[in-house]
Amino acid sequence: MxxxxxxxxxxxxxxxxGILMGLTFASLLITQQSAIFTGLMARTYGFITDTGLPDIWVMDPKVMFIDDIKPLQDTMLHRVRGVEGVEWAMPLYKGLLKAKLSNGSFQTCNVIGLDDTTLVGGPPEIVKGSLSDLRQADAVIVDEVGATGKLARPATEPGGEPTPIGIGDTLELNDHRAIVVGICRGTRTFQSQPVIYTTYSRALRFAPGERKLMSFVLVKAKPGADQDALCARIAGATGLAAYTTQQFKDLTYDYFMKYTGIPVNFGIAVLLGFIVGTAIAGQTFFNFTMDNIxxxxxxxxxxxxxxxxxxxxxxxxxxxxxVGWGIGIGAASLFGFLLKHTELSFLLTWKLMGVSGLAILVICGIxxxxxxxxxxxxxxxxxxxx
Amino acid sequence: MIATAAPVAVSCAGVTKTYGAGQSRVTALRGIDLEVREGELLMLVGPSGCGKTTLISVIAGILDHDDGECLVFGENLRALPQARRTAFRGERIGFVFQQFNLIPTLTIAENVAVPLLIQGRTWRSSIAQAREFLDRVGIGDRWAALPSKLSGGQQQRVAIARSLVHGPRLIVCDEPTSSLDHETGHKVMELMKEVAAGHDRALVVVTHDARIFEFADRIARMDDGKITGLTDRRNKEPER
Structure with a gap:
């Protein structure tokens, strides 16, 4: 039969x-909105993802997410290094500084200061130049989006295109000269400011004078060490919070989930897709059955x-x-593919496809x-x- | 000629059926006594609303009567559990409907194969057997056509093939010629008599089409839920 x-x-x-259209629409809407939501949420911890080498992040216990900077005393670095099971520990500066552009305007930038010796915590991909060029005097590396966007020099003619800044160009960071020695590419973060990498000591020089300036201590665990146990030991020895990379991502993710309206807004769109899909597909399928009764x-x-x-x-x-789910997934993937070089955040994971499939299964079940x-x-x- | 001693296929005694309750209560059958013997073609005739369709629904086991007893090949279908009754219908009873009820998206061979597929036969063997029966009803060459491509008479031939394909011993037909013109209706009844009637098979045909009465072995006249007369056309004498 x-x-x-x-x-x-x-x-x-x-x-x-008709039934397929309803289910395809539901699948597309659920998948696409969920993928944008996931992409957007992945941006919240994009900087953590890009900082690949360390296993553990050490910070002030009151820090709630990656951009919630509560500076530490430099002496904490040595205390962390003294904890058993730590292979190495490096300082990281992360802060917002104003850059003066060539046309005299100011642009707030996200300045990252890397350990002078090892440059641990650098960007995942260098497009132009080299990470080691940061060792040159006044050197900075600027992210590609910032270089072509907010830090670009304005067009010289009316209606012309702005000129991206490149290697050799200079910036003024908090009244300090900075020379661009490289362009990098990283995961888009939740913040829209240009990202500027430099050395830790130079970052402290750029930053306004404060008693405490170190943002994080990046830790590499010794091979075979239990990272959760190491986190506990660091916290016990220093009174700071220590999280594995995944735990810090989760902390950041949870903060945005809990304290921003993003999940509700996207949740409504996803729910709408589910309801509309159920209504169209359910009604058409029911009519099909009634026609065949x-x-x-x-x-x-x-x-x-x-x-x-x-x-x-x-x-x-x-x-x-x-079939409807498959077409919807395909259409959502195409949407993401066509817009992958734009500002749109789109992250379609296998888990998301499963959730979308489950939603379609529920619609079909009803x-x-x-x-x-x-x-x-x-x-x-x-x-x-x- | 059917011998009166042929085994009884259907036996109804005092069968009653009422629809609705209170003010809207309608009595459709008022104590029906009727026997149909194997090898016999019995026609149930009478005006609209006299209870013909209700009676064949009861005989076919798709409607429960209220009182009395209705045995089909010795089985009291009302007393059977639903699953066994359904299985009984699938094995023993063939249906020919007024509106043919051929599934429009299946080819005619696939439509004919449906009773076999219901019984769990494979697709291939069911289609093969269906094509044999389409040959028997004279439209074997159209086996791959959709019902919409056939005339009314051809569709009814398909319906007859479908009612026979699984070898049922009782065939119930509801107004099989009412959607057809006189000539086509006549041919359909000739076909029915030729391929469906047999010494071990009974046919019950509901009709109000007097032009096909000549094909009946016996005619039961109904009115207001009762059998009002029974004519044996084999000897042209009224039985009662």
Missing amino acids: RSVAIKMLVGDRARYL KYFAALKAMGARDGQLLRMIVLQALIVGA SALLSLRTVLRAEPAIVFKG
Whole structure:
């Protein structure tokens, strides 16, 4: 009876396409909105992801997310280095400084100061120049988006394109000269400011004088060391908070989930997709069943068992669900692919596809349940009512 | 000629059926006593609303009667559990409907194969057997056509093939010629008599089409939920 069910479904082209459209739309909306949400949330911890080498981040216990900087005393670096199981520990400066542009305007920049010797915590990809060029005097490396965008020199003619800054150009950071020695590419972060990498000591020079300036201590655990236990030892020895990279990502993610309206706003869009999809697909699938009710009744009269009819309807629902989900995922992927070089944050993960598939399965389940109820309740005697 | 001693296929005694309750209560069957023997073609005739369709629904086991007893090949279908009753219908009963009820998205061979597929036969063997039966009803060459491509008479031939393909011993037909013109209706009944009637198979045909009465072995006249007359056309004498 499987073939009969499939032919009944796909043979009625108009109805079949109608159900597919509903499910495709639902799948597209749910997947696309969720992927944008995931992409946006991934940006919240993009800087942590890009800082690949350390296993553990040490910070003030009151820090709630990556951009919530509460400076530490430099002496804390030595205390962390003294904890058993620490392979190495390096300082990291992260702060917002104003850069004066060539046209005299100011732009707030996210300045990252890396350990002078090892340059640990550098950008994941250098597009122009080299990370070691940071050892030159007054050297900075600027991120590609900032270099072509907010730090670019204004157009010289009306209507012209701004000129990206490049190697050899100078900036003024808090009244200090900075020379661009490289361009890097990193994960977009939640902050829209240009990112400028320099050495730790130079960053302290750029930054306004404060008693404490170190933002984080980056720690590498000794091979085979239990990182959770090491975090606990560091916290115990220093009174600071120590998180593994994943824990710090989670902390940042949770902060944005809890204290911003992002999840609610995207949640509403996803819910809307679910509701609209359920309404369209459910209604069309139900109408399809109602149109075929006399044939289902005829099948019952001819000896089809309830179980057979149930399997037929479930199969029909699964087919439209799988095809609609697949097209929706494909369309969402295409959307992400076409806009991958834009500001749009889009991250389509396998988990997300699973969630979208589950949502479509629920929609199909509801549709099938409505139809099934009608079919199982249909009196076979209606076949004799001409 | 059907011997009166042929085994009884259907036996109804005092069958009643009421629809609704209170003010809207309608009595459709008022104590029906009827026997249909194997090898016999019985026609149920009468005006609209006299209970013909209700009676074949009860006989076919797709509607429960209220009182009395209705045995089909010795089985009291009302007393059977739903699953066994459904299985009984699938194995023993063939249906021909007024509106054919052919699934429009299946080819005619696939439509004919449906009763076999319900019984769990494979697609390939079901289609092969369906094509044999389409040959028997004279439209074997159109096996791959969709029902919408056939005339009304051809569609009813397909419905007849579908009612026979699984070898049922009772065939119930509801107004099989009412959607057809006289000539086509006549041909359909000739076909029915030729391929469906057999010494071990009973046919019950509901009709109000007097032009096909000549094909009946017996005619049961109904009115207001009762059998008002029974004519044995084999000897042209009214039985009662």
